[in-house]
Amino acid sequence: xxxxxxxxxxxxxxxxxxxxxxxxxxxxxxxxxxxxxxxxxxxxxxxxxxxxxxxxxxxxxxxxxxxxxxxxxxxxxxxxxxxxxxxxxxxxxxxxxxxxxxxxxxxxxxxxxxxxxxxxxxxxxxxxxxxxxxxxxxxxxxxxxxxxxxxxxxxxxxxxxxxxxxxxxxxxxxxxxxxxxxxxxxxxxxxxxxxxxxxxxxxxxxxxxxxxxxxxxxx
Amino acid sequence: xxxxxxxxxxxxxxxxxxxxxxxxxxxxxxxxxxxxxxxxxxxxxxxxxxxxxxxxxxxxxxxxxxxxxxxxxxxxxxxxxxxxxxxxxxxxxxxxxxxxxxxxxxxxxxxxxxxxxxxxxxxxxxxxxxxxxxxxxxxxxxxxxxxxxxxxxxxxxxxxxxxxxxxxxxxxxxxxxxxxxxxxxxxxxxxxxxxxxxxxxx
Numbered sequence: 001x002x003x004x005x006x007x008x009x010x011x012x013x014x015x016x017x018x019x020x021x022x023x024x025x026x027x028x029x030x031x032x033x034x035x036x037x038x039x040x041x042x043x044x045x046x047x048x049x050x051x052x053x054x055x056x057x058x059x060x061x062x063x064x065x066x067x068x069x070x071x072x073x074x075x076x077x078x079x080x081x082x083x084x085x086x087x088x089x090x091x092x093x094x095x096x097x098x099x100x101x102x103x104x105x106x107x108x109x110x111x112x113x114x115x116x117x118x119x120x121x122x123x124x125x126x127x128x129x130x131x132x133x134x135x136x137x138x139x140x141x142x143x144x145x146x147x148x149x150x151x152x153x154x155x156x157x158x159x160x161x162x163x164x165x166x167x168x169x170x171x172x173x174x175x176x177x178x179x180x181x182x183x184x185x186x187x188x189x190x191x192x193x194x195x196x197x198x199x200x201x202x203x204x205x206x207x208x209x210x211x212x213x214x215x216x217x218x219x
Numbered sequence: 220x221x222x223x224x225x226x227x228x229x230x231x232x233x234x235x236x237x238x239x240x241x242x243x244x245x246x247x248x249x250x251x252x253x254x255x256x257x258x259x260x261x262x263x264x265x266x267x268x269x270x271x272x273x274x275x276x277x278x279x280x281x282x283x284x285x286x287x288x289x290x291x292x293x294x295x296x297x298x299x300x301x302x303x304x305x306x307x308x309x310x311x312x313x314x315x316x317x318x319x320x321x322x323x324x325x326x327x328x329x330x331x332x333x334x335x336x337x338x339x340x341x342x343x344x345x346x347x348x349x350x351x352x353x354x355x356x357x358x359x360x361x362x363x364x365x366x367x368x369x370x371x372x373x374x375x376x377x378x379x380x381x382x383x384x385x386x387x388x389x390x391x392x393x394x395x396x397x398x399x400x401x402x403x404x405x406x407x408x409x410x411x412x413x414x415x416x417x418x419x420x421x
Contacts, residue, residue: 005325005326006324006325007324007325007344007347007348008324008325008347008348008351008352008375009324009348009351009352010344010348010349011348011349013343013344013345013348013349014345015345015360016340016343016345016346016349016357016360016361017339017340017343017345018340018360018361019338019339019340022338022339024261024262024266024335024336025258025261025262026339027233029232029233029236029237031258031261031262032236032240032254032258033236034257034258034261034336035253035254035255035257035258036236036239036240036243036249036254038257039248039249039250039253039254039257040243040248040249043248048379052325052326055326064344067339068327068339068342070232073232073235073236073239076239077239080243085246085248086242086243086246090242091235091238091239091242092238095238095241095242095245098242098245100242100245100246101246102245102246102247103246103247103248104246104247104248105247106244106247106248106249106250106253107249107250107253108250108253109252109253109256109257109260112253112257113260122306122378122379123307123379150325150377150378151377152324152325152375152377154324154351154352166307166378166380169378169379170379172378186378186380188309188380193371193373196351196352197352201352202355202367202371204368204369204370204371205354205355205370205371205372205373206370206371206372206373207351207372207373207375208372208373208374208375209374209375209377210375210376210377210378210380211377211378212378
């Protein structure tokens with residue numbers, strides 16, 4: 001989906017907010033949101049692509065008005081509701097006035113980190129032929145998926161060169177809606193900065209992007 | 220949670236986070252002790268010192284450097300820094316002719332295992348928007364002027380591959396021990412928004 005999250009190339013956001021000696025979390029609630037996200041993700045009810053898709057579907061005005069960990073909070077509420085794990089009403093009812101039943105056994109921190117490590121992988125152990133090899137000229141397909149995609153707007157239709165083949169990976173567009181892993185080769189594709197941004201870009205500069213077979217066509 | 224502090228000073232966001240955590244704990248979906256341990260891990264255990272040690276090792280050990288550039292996931296695994304994130308890692312070598320810069324234009328992908336959680340600026344809208352389009356202008360905001368003869372390579376992290384920049388070893392550090400070298404390596408130099416100026420007079 002061509003949502004507000006697809007920001008590459010936009011102007012008007014002002015200077016980069018560089019902060020000296022910045023803390024990992026700027027307030028305790030940020031750490032709690034992060035930890036909740038880790039613990040819930042490890043339950044395995046959704047995958048990383050579904051999680052990203054939920055983030056992308058936040059109201060664009062809310063997205064722009066919120067700081068990073070607020071967006072994670074809103075996303076986490078929404079995805080819990082979407083999976084029937086909580087209701088909006090439960091979230092809005094004070095603890096002393098609600099009655100809930102235990103749904104499961106919470107994971108220990110060891111289990112949470114172990115499951116995150118196993119999720120190494122988006123990499124899939126499958127024999128899938130590669131459509132391209134290093135050095136091949138390719139074009140990013142000029143497609144506009146309505147759902148989740150990791151194909152940013154700014155490279156669509158642009159011509160690049162396969163820099164390396166990372167191997168076979170889960171395809172996010174289908175995995176995000178639990179429609180299958182659709183394993184396929186993932187490549188690093190090199191684009192000349194001028195191919196993407198025109199003659200104002202420095203002639204030697206390059207952009208490298210990780211792209212799945214389904215995002216590419218022969219140029 | 221069962222604390223009885225006065226909530227009137229808390230922001231709406233803090234209250235909303237507390238409500239969510241309390242509900243999830245009551246449902247048995249999360250354990251507050253596990254949440255404490257996750258926060259502690261990211262605040263105190265995982266961070267850019269891990270990456271700095273990888274860089275310093277590569278500077279002093281040519282065989283390790285070759286391994287790192289060929290198969291960073293395995294090379295970094297061998298140092299034990301992959302406890303919290305299982306993504307593949309690719310290391311990008313800066314040279315006198317090439318400067319690498321990493322970004323996630325779509326959100327916030329970042330090599331947690333070696334750098335910890337990303338700084339706020341890395342996740343900010345202006346960085347995500349402009350790093351891919353005007354990397355030289357972005358680098359200037361970080362005080363880095365890149366000469367015309369240097370090729371800037373921007374790596375936009377769109378998949379489960381994480382990128383770590385291997386900065387150039389600063390001049391004047393030839394006799395420095397590995398541990399001291401690691402102290403010179405800044406987090407931003409491993410993202411690509413800093414270049415190292417040296418441990419001596421530089």
